Amino acid sequence: MRRFLQRHMSQIALSPSLALIAIFLYGFIAYTAAVSTTNSKAFPRFDNFVGLEQYWRLLHTPRWHVAFTNMFLFGGLFLLVTISLGLVIAILIDQRIRAESFFRSIVMYPMAMSFVVTGIIWQWLLNPTLGIEVMVHQLGFTSFRLDWLTNPDTVIWALVVAAFWQGCGLVMALFLAGLRGIDEDIWKAAAIDGIPAWRVYVFIVIPMLAPVFLTVVVLLALSIVRSFDLVVALTNGGPGVSSDLPSVFMFDMAFRRTNLGLSAASAVVMLGTVLAILIPYLYAETRERA
Amino acid sequence: MIDIRVSNCNKSYGSLRVLKDINLEIERGEFIVLLGPSGCGKSTLLHIVAGLDRLSSGEIEIGGRDVTDVEPKDRDIAMVFQSYALYPTMSVRSNMEFGLRMRGKPMSEIRPLVEEKARMLHIDHLLDRRPSQLSGGQRQRVAIGRALVRDPKVFLFDEPLSNLDAKLRASMRTEIKKLHQSLGTTAIYVTHDQLEAMTLATRMVVMKAGEIQQIGKPEEVYHRPVNLFVADFLGNPGMNFMKGHLRLDGGRVSADVGAATLPLDGYAFEVAPVAGQAVVIGLRPESIQPASVQMSDGGAPYALTLKPILTEHTGSDNLVVLAMGEQEIVGKFPSDMLPKLGEPVAIGFDLSRVSVFDAESERRI
Numbered sequence A: 001m002r003r004f005l006q007r008h009m010s011q012i013a014l015s016p017s018l019a020l021i022a023i024f025l026y027g028f029i030a031y032t033a034a035v036s037t038t039n040s041k042a043f044p045r046f047d048n049f050v051g052l053e054q055y056w057r058l059l060h061t062p063r064w065h066v067a068f069t070n071m072f073l074f075g076g077l078f079l080l081v082t083i084s085l086g087l088v089i090a091i092l093i094d095q096r097i098r099a100e101s102f103f104r105s106i107v108m109y110p111m112a113m114s115f116v117v118t119g120i121i122w123q124w125l126l127n128p129t130l131g132i133e134v135m136v137h138q139l140g141f142t143s144f145r146l147d148w149l150t151n152p153d154t155v156i157w158a159l160v161v162a163a164f165w166q167g168c169g170l171v172m173a174l175f176l177a178g179l180r181g182i183d184e185d186i187w188k189a190a191a192i193d194g195i196p197a198w199r200v201y202v203f204i205v206i207p208m209l210a211p212v213f214l215t216v217v218v219l220l221a222l223s224i225v226r227s228f229d230l231v232v233a234l235t236n237g238g239p240g241v242s243s244d245l246p247s248v249f250m251f252d253m254a255f256r257r258t259n260l261g262l263s264a265a266s267a268v269v270m271l272g273t274v275l276a277i278l279i280p281y282l283y284a285e286t287r288e289r290a
Numbered sequence B: 001m002i003d004i005r006v007s008n009c010n011k012s013y014g015s016l017r018v019l020k021d022i023n024l025e026i027e028r029g030e031f032i033v034l035l036g037p038s039g040c041g042k043s044t045l046l047h048i049v050a051g052l053d054r055l056s057s058g059e060i061e062i063g064g065r066d067v068t069d070v071e072p073k074d075r076d077i078a079m080v081f082q083s084y085a086l087y088p089t090m091s092v093r094s095n096m097e098f099g100l101r102m103r104g105k106p107m108s109e110i111r112p113l114v115e116e117k118a119r120m121l122h123i124d125h126l127l128d129r130r131p132s133q134l135s136g137g138q139r140q141r142v143a144i145g146r147a148l149v150r151d152p153k154v155f156l157f158d159e160p161l162s163n164l165d166a167k168l169r170a171s172m173r174t175e176i177k178k179l180h181q182s183l184g185t186t187a188i189y190v191t192h193d194q195l196e197a198m199t200l201a202t203r204m205v206v207m208k209a210g211e212i213q214q215i216g217k218p219e220e221v222y223h224r225p226v227n228l229f230v231a232d233f234l235g236n237p238g239m240n241f242m243k244g245h246l247r248l249d250g251g252r253v254s255a256d257v258g259a260a261t262l263p264l265d266g267y268a269f270e271v272a273p274v275a276g277q278a279v280v281i282g283l284r285p286e287s288i289q290p291a292s293v294q295m296s297d298g299g300a301p302y303a304l305t306l307k308p309i310l311t312e313h314t315g316s317d318n319l320v321v322l323a324m325g326e327q328e329i330v331g332k333f334p335s336d337m338l339p340k341l342g343e344p345v346a347i348g349f350d351l352s353r354v355s356v357f358d359a360e361s362e363r364r365i
């Protein structure tokens, strides 16, 4: 008995969480997929199988197209802005500056806030009658306009800026840890070889951070998919449906429009999209490391 | 001709004094080894010569030029690190080329140069690999190659072999020695390994806690250590130390070490001996052998009859622990001579190799 315990302790210890994951993650993924093949309205019902009809309807819903495109637009811009600026800030802080921990804390603080708080803060800041626009007007620049929240063409930038403001700290911290982990001797060798610092970063140090990039991309990708609360707090999908994201669409269909079947179909499409992007990336990255 | 001059060099990190008033002159073509226990400031001194660390006070000259405030890249030096410090994202070839490209040398000159040095180091078949695809020994060769192609005035090595296994270390040691013999470039080599120091150095610098203890040829430092620290640090197994005091009988000096009185007639005292002075007599194990074995300079060795209390085979010879009154000493016997434990044997002492230290100041007298 003891030997059995000793040998299988790790499995025994892990099994409750494995069971929970199996039920609440994979179980409900399967459940959602099942619901998406039904004509469920307010409640899930399995007596009205409709096959792939919900997907067909999804494909012909203009609002879904806006939301789906927005996810890529918002996601792409957010990844680009956050990774590049996060890296630049990390490199600046890595220059052994004075008051390093002060600057580090400033960048990291927004991380402590939930997306809802971030959304509300930026809603105030970007509000033409309350925030930055009024401040700049008071400084005398009365022609200044900051109408991101009310202009359907630029509202996506409001989302990007707010999400960056929150996500930047984590990205910076990860990159900074990566930079600090690089063998000091590499820098010394480069100094003796006479390689300018920016070249060392571009050709040697940043390529060495590839594993950190992987972590950052995965974390940011997750927060893109989860950014439901940010959108609800900041723009509520508006103006119109111009800042809709699939997560908002899904929520709306499920709980306001009582169209559970369509909502489930959109959830499955979202999952499929995320996997289609992440799996090749993870595969390539982990294989390169091995 | 002096190639490197370090004058009154001090280095502190906050209140920690890492280097204390270091003075060192290195002739062109010398292979200087900095030896000392870890944390004694060897790397710091090397980094200061390289320009990677600023000194707190003092001056550095390389090739007759004051380089105290000169950037590392303009000092005409190349360095090899313990961790190899290869650029992991570049091929071996690019690693070797990069420094030259930065100096604006045309590719048409760089290519053949890199290939020549790579052949010399037997890494020409590895040129298109990444450092991560190489073994430790190969990586260190690449690091040496990267330094070689620069054709610097001075080579700096910071424990380049410490990450290699014993066998590889020995063969790389020989190669570095050959390389130095054929190139004749001035080199400073940091190590905590006394075997490396003894075999590579034309002169070695023994350091302790930020201070230079002794500078000299390896055999000089080995046979005539200036203090107990140097005597103890060099040699494996270490030097035997016998506590005693001096006797002066009408012009003849001897040392009473309890179980015996060792005549010191042949010893060249640097400081006039005083009767009754407390001393430590140092004698290396290889100078303590069976009386039947002929030792260094012919003359009849001083002999004592001692009891072996422990023996150890090392393969090439036998280490024999002998009881000498209260104290224990280690002798090195030929491998075919294994004394029986507890049976007294006649032991010869080669007193021409003896070192005498003042017990209080621990300095050689």
Ligand SMILES: Nc1ncnc2c1ncn2[C@@H]1O[C@H](COP(=O)(O)OP(=O)(O)O)[C@@H](O)[C@H]1O
Binding pocket: B013, B016, B018, B036, B037, B038, B039, B040, B041, B042, B043, B044, B045
């Ligand atoms: N950047 C630094 N900051 C503070 N102390 C340092 C620094 N670099 C080295 N030291 C200290 O200086 C001493 C000598 O270091 P080092 O020259 O690396 O020794 P060695 O190479 O002989 O092992 C050590 O006590 C080490 O802790």
Ligand SMILES: [Mg+2]
Binding pocket: B039, B042, B043, B044, B159
């Ligand atoms: Mg060191």
